Amino acid sequence: xxxxxxxxxxxxxxxxxxxxxxxxxxxxxxxxxxSKKCTxxxxxxxxxxIEVISYVEHEAV
Amino acid sequence: xxxxxxxxxIVVGAGPSGSTFARxxxxxxxxxxxxxxxxxxxxPVRCGEGIIxxxxxxxxxxxxxxxxxxxxxxxxxxxxxxxxxxxFKDKGYILNRKIFDNDLATLAEKEGATVVTNAYVSGLLFExxxxxxxxxxxxxxxxxxxxxxVIGADGVESRIGRMAGINTTLKLNEIGSGYQKTISxxxxxxxxxxxxxxxxLTTEGYIWIFPKGNDKANIGIGISGKASSNGESAxxxxxxxxxxxxxxxxxxxxxxxxxxISKPLKQMVADGIMLIGDAARTVNPLSGGGLILGMKxxxxxxxxxxxxxxxDLETSKLNLMEYQKRWMANEGKQINRIYRIKQAVEKLTDExxxxxxxxxxxxxMDKRSIARxxxxxxxxxxxxxIDIAKIFVGY
Numbered sequence: 033x034x035x036x037x038x039x040x041x042x043x044x045x046x047x048x049x050x051x052x053x054x055x056x057x058x059x060x061x062x063x064x065x066x067s068k069k070c071t072x073x074x075x076x077x078x079x080x081x082i083e084v085i086s087y088v089e090h091e092a093v
Numbered sequence: 094x095x096x097x098x099x100x101x102x103i104v105v106g107a108g109p110s111g112s113t114f115a116r117x118x119x120x121x122x123x124x125x126x127x128x129x130x131x132x133x134x135x136x137p138v139r140c141g142e143g144i145i146x147x148x149x150x151x152x153x154x155x156x157x158x159x160x161x162x163x164x165x166x167x168x169x170x171x172x173x174x175x176x177x178x179x180x181f182k183d184k185g186y187i188l189n190r191k192i193f194d195n196d197l198a199t200l201a202e203k204e205g206a207t208v209v210t211n212a213y214v215s216g217l218l219f220e221x222x223x224x225x226x227x228x229x230x231x232x233x234x235x236x237x238x239x240x241x242x243v244i245g246a247d248g249v250e251s252r253i254g255r256m257a258g259i260n261t262t263l264k265l266n267e268i269g270s271g272y273q274k275t276i277s278x279x280x281x282x283x284x285x286x287x288x289x290x291x292x293x294l295t296t297e298g299y300i301w302i303f304p305k306g307n308d309k310a311n312i313g314i315g316i317s318g319k320a321s322s323n324g325e326s327a328x329x330x331x332x333x334x335x336x337x338x339x340x341x342x343x344x345x346x347x348x349x350x351x352x353x354i355s356k357p358l359k360q361m362v363a364d365g366i367m368l369i370g371d372a373a374r375t376v377n378p379l380s381g382g383g384l385i386l387g388m389k390x391x392x393x394x395x396x397x398x399x400x401x402x403x404x405d406l407e408t409s410k411l412n413l414m415e416y417q418k419r420w421m422a423n424e425g426k427q428i429n430r431i432y433r434i435k436q437a438v439e440k441l442t443d444e445x446x447x448x449x450x451x452x453x454x455x456x457x458m459d460k461r462s463i464a465r466x467x468x469x470x471x472x473x474x475x476x477x478x479i480d481i482a483k484i485f486v487g488y
Contacts, residue, residue: 042137042347042349044139044249044349044350044351045248045249045250045350045351046249046268046270046271046318046349046350046351047351048249048250048252049249049250049251049261049262049263049268049351049353050262050263050264050265050268050318050351051262052262054252054255054262057215058130058250058252059130059213060130060131060132060211060213075265075318077322077323078265078318078319078321078322078323079265079268079270079318079321079351080270080321080326081270081271081272081321081326081327081328081349081350081351082272082326082327082328082349083323083324083326083328083329086323
């Protein structure tokens with residue numbers, strides 16, 4: 033699944049602009065990815081100017 | 094209270110485009126609510142902050158508090174480090190966007206618009222497929238609010254448009270991945286804006302150095318989303334550049350953002366809604382500059398909206414379409430031309446770029462122009478030379 037490092041994220045919205053399924057919600061100082069809608073296409077990972085989005089095989093418990 | 098009233102127009106996003114729209118609509122007697130997601134308008138800054146004096150004056154009389162520094166020359170630096178300097182036809186400014194953005198919202202407020210910050214718009218209200226308002230959360234309180242017209246001025250993410258069924262999604266080659274540091278402790282000519290171009294290092298983009306006066310500057314990079322990836326990101330590339338070229342710099346602040354560098358949107362309006370500014374992709378796809386174009390789109394959109402309200406017409410897609418028609422007849426057409434030039438310029442190798450800068454630099458400074466620069470860049474494409482001539486008249 034796609035993970036955002038919220039401590040480092042600047043909430044700029046570049047990832048939201050390229051998301052083909054519109055599954056990213058951006059707040060003033062928070063960001064949420066709807067993992068049910070997400071297709072793990074990774075476009076958000078590529079476009080992120082500061083490399084704070086990553087792909088992890090399984091969600092850490 | 095704002096959440097118990099009904100407004101003629103709800104504007105989502107208090108950037109320069111949204112605030113300009115709100116100010117003009119309110120000054121024409123319309124009731125306007127301007128929503129901003131952030132707690133403080135103008136913070137954080139997501140902009141290189143460069144603007145031309147005569148462009149700014151199309152909309153606002155410049156205030157001294159808005160201006161960090163005045164510039165009168167710009168310089169292109171080739172991959173091999175050689176450079177050529179041009180004179181601005183008039184002066185340029187490096188703005189203080191924090192103060193600028195906040196003042197623009199205040200000016201809208203003075204005309205009678207209601208400004209609400211910390212308000213997150215999560216969805217639109219519909220009646221018979223027509224947008225009739227917005228819903229969201231403000232200070233942990235949910236709200237639903239009706240209006241005759243909604244303006245999506247929500248920036249690069251442009252979700253308001255998507256909620257209305259407009260496809261605003263950018264492909265990776267249609268977005269610039271941007272990263273900028275405001276740094277101090279450097280010694281540069283404060284009258285010159287510099288652009289460093291290198292296909293290898295700034296793929297489908299460039300590094301800008303905008304001096305802010307004293308020993309400060311905005312130094313940023315925009316690269317194509319296609320060229321960006323972990324390990325090759327805007328941040329990594331700019332940090333490498335700064336370490337090499339300004340080893341003793343001190344970081345004052347950092348700005349991050351996506352920059353629309355696409356063709357104009359195919360659809361800028363729907364029933365009950367118009368998109369303006371970055372949300373409508375009203376950006377020069379070659380320079381990434383969107384401040385002036387965004388405010389131009391706001392003025393075009395508000396002209397159409399005011400007329401619709403004065404004539405008591407429906408805010409239907411058909412009636413709102415007049416805005417899109419006017420945009421495409423002017424700025425939209427220019428953006429398409431610039432996009433064609435951009436596609437040709439992107440193909441240039443670093444050797445090509447070195448040669449072009451050398452060629453233009455042989456001309457005396459008063460003979461150098463952007464038109465000549467691009468004509469030297471793509472002489473093998475006569476149809477593009479016409480595009481260049483039409484865009485850079487006087488430059």
